[in-house]
Amino acid sequence: MKDKITKISLWLMVAMFLLAYPKLFGMYYVNLFVTFMVFAVFSLSFNMLLGFTGLLSFGHAIFFGISGYGTALALRHIEGIPLFPAIGLGVLAAVILAVVLCPVVVRVTGTAFAMVHLAFGQLMYVLALKLRNITGGEDGIGNFPIPNVSLFGLFSFPLKNNPVNFYYFALVILGICTWLMWFFTKTPFGQIQVGIRDNTKRIDYLGFKVPESKSVIYVTSAFFAGVAGSIYGLFHNLVSADGSLNVLVSFTAITATLIGGIGSFFGPIWGTAIFQILEELTIRFTEQVELVTGIIMIIVIMYAPRGFTGFLATLKLKWQLSRAKRRG
Numbered sequence: 001m002k003d004k005i006t007k008i009s010l011w012l013m014v015a016m017f018l019l020a021y022p023k024l025f026g027m028y029y030v031n032l033f034v035t036f037m038v039f040a041v042f043s044l045s046f047n048m049l050l051g052f053t054g055l056l057s058f059g060h061a062i063f064f065g066i067s068g069y070g071t072a073l074a075l076r077h078i079e080g081i082p083l084f085p086a087i088g089l090g091v092l093a094a095v096i097l098a099v100v101l102c103p104v105v106v107r108v109t110g111t112a113f114a115m116v117h118l119a120f121g122q123l124m125y126v127l128a129l130k131l132r133n134i135t136g137g138e139d140g141i142g143n144f145p146i147p148n149v150s151l152f153g154l155f156s157f158p159l160k161n162n163p164v165n166f167y168y169f170a171l172v173i174l175g176i177c178t179w180l181m182w183f184f185t186k187t188p189f190g191q192i193q194v195g196i197r198d199n200t201k202r203i204d205y206l207g208f209k210v211p212e213s214k215s216v217i218y219v220t221s222a223f224f225a226g227v228a229g230s231i232y233g234l235f236h237n238l239v240s241a242d243g244s245l246n247v248l249v250s251f252t253a254i255t256a257t258l259i260g261g262i263g264s265f266f267g268p269i270w271g272t273a274i275f276q277i278l279e280e281l282t283i284r285f286t287e288q289v290e291l292v293t294g295i296i297m298i299i300v301i302m303y304a305p306r307g308f309t310g311f312l313a314t315l316k317l318k319w320q321l322s323r324a325k326r327r328g
Helices: 002-024 027-053 061-077 083-105 110-130 163-186 188-198 200-205 210-236 247-260 267-282 289-303 307-327
Strands: none
Touching (some): 002 027, 002 163, 027 163, 027 210, 027 267, 061 210, 061 247, 083 110, 083 210, 110 247, 163 188, 188 200, 200 210, 247 267, 247 289, 247 307, 267 307
C-alpha cells in the first residue's frame, strides 16, 4: 500500500512538473522538450521491434517520414481538412506501408531483417528526393497550413506560431501513445513478443503463428512511429527527406535504445534524454556531435551493454545486497 501511494505521488509530481514546464523554462527549452518527446516515442516504437521482439531495423525512419509527408500533403492539398484527420491520413500511410512490407520482412530475422530495412529506407529517401512534384525534393514540404486544434466544437486553440499550445498538444498526444505502448507490453500479446525474442520455436510449438504475430507487432510499431513523424512535421512546419527519412534518423532511435537499455520499456526514454543532453553540451564546444555520440556508444557497448537502465538495476542490486549484509 505504501509503495502504491509513493508511485501515485511521484506520477502526480511528474504531471505537475510537465504542466508547469513552459512557465518554468524559456521557449528554447520548451521546443527542446517537444523534440525530446517526439524522438522518445519514436524510439519506444523502435524498441517494440528490437527490445521486445528481437528485430533490428536499420530503416525505421520510413514510417516516421512517410507519415510526416502524408500529413503535410493532406494539409496542403485538402482545403479545410481538420488537424486530427490530417494526422490520421499520415499515420494511415505509415500503417499501409507496414502492411505492404509485412509479407517480406516478417519471414526474415537478424542481419537480413536489418539490411532489408536499410534498403527500403534508402529507396524511400531517394524517392522523396526524386519526386519533386509531390515531395518538394531536397526542399521538402514547408509552410503548410496548420489548423487549430478543435474537438467536437468544445474548444479550439491555435498551434501555428504558438509554442506553448503546441507543447501541451504534443504532451497529450505523445503521452497517450507512450501509455498505449506500455499497456501493449503488459498484455498477453506482449508476452508473445518476448517469447518470439527469446525462443521462436517454443512460441510456434505453443500454437501461436509467429509470422502473423510479428505482423501485428510490426504494424503497431509503424503506427506509433507514424504518430511521432506527423507531430514532428507539424512542429517544424516542414517535412524533408534529410529531416525525416535519412538513415541517421533511424540510427537516432537505435542509439537512444542502446544507451537507455534494450528490452526495458523506459530505456529509450532515458536514452533519448541522455542523447539530447550530450548533443546540447557537445555542440557548445564542437560540431562533431556524431563523433562524440559514436565514442559514447562504444563505451556503453563495452562497459554497460545493458544500457543506463541496466546500470541503474546493477546499482540497485548492489545497494540491496549491502543493506542485507548490514542487517545480517
